[in-house]
Amino acid sequence: MDESIYLDEARDPLIIAEGWMKDGKDVAIATVVETWGSAPRPAGSHLVIDAEGNFHGSVSGGCVEGAVVTEAIDVIGSGKARMLEFGVADETAWQVGLSCGGRIKVYVERLG
């Protein structure tokens, strides 16, 4: 159990994103904005991504992070935010999915 009442600066995605920004990197921030069913991470959870595909944080506990990183790199390039939706893995609908049966919506935006 994490007992600290202070931010874990080394692992906090928004602190890391700020640090990357100060280092002059291009950064995207992905945020879980809606969940249905047994989603692994609650609304408000973040994944932060740089243009090289480095990332910190989590939006799904590992199920869809790869796809979010790919989309985020596009968002960094275009500057245009995207809304992604992931549900149960389904060949006809999605390449990746949540094996837990939940569904999530992830908002991906560029920092700046």
Place this chain on the structure above:
Amino acid sequence: MDPYVLKTLNEHRRARRAAVLVTDLGDGRDRIVREGDHVAGVLGEAIASAFRTGNSGSVEAEGRTFFLNAHLPRPRLVVIGAVHISQALAPMARIAGYPVEIIDPRTAFATPERFPDVALHAEWPEDVLEREPLDSYTALAAVTHDPKIDDFALKAALDARCFYIGALGSRKTHAKRVERLLALGVSADQIARIHAPIGLDIGAASPAEIAVAVLAQTIHAFRSRGLESKGAVA
């Protein structure tokens, strides 16, 4: 996200100040709302709920969809007094999500053997609270019965606007405490924020039962923050 917004948000989070980040999912514009800022209408109600519950979510308002990301500091409980009640309270509160720190300058009481796995300070509250100040996301329970130890901490908790302040002692003991605090320049309104006798009235008899009553009162105070003025909580 606006870089300045991110920087400001992180400053609040580092300083243990609550903030809700409001993002318009249509155009991506975002802004920070602080606790106590007035926002009108449906959006304002949703923001107030986000502050109270700590839950993030989307809301439709003014024909737009907003995402509200609630950033609440982690609440904690500071207990003045390494007594039997504290021995029961520390593990219970930790399980409920309120990390505990115990302060008691009496080294016979404040021993790691009596308090394994608890942040324990065998020092005067004056010294500990100077290093680690109280804030509005901290609850304080003073349970030593000893004015020399409790009174300073109670005054500090009132000054810091701790979300919960409780003090152990009978009504008679508390009446004497009120006189001392008034003499220290604390106002009667402020003193009225102290819960004394401490804990919800569940007829608690043993130290462990009193700990349950204190924890329940702490949780109630935390989840009803900001509601008192609206008369929603008795």
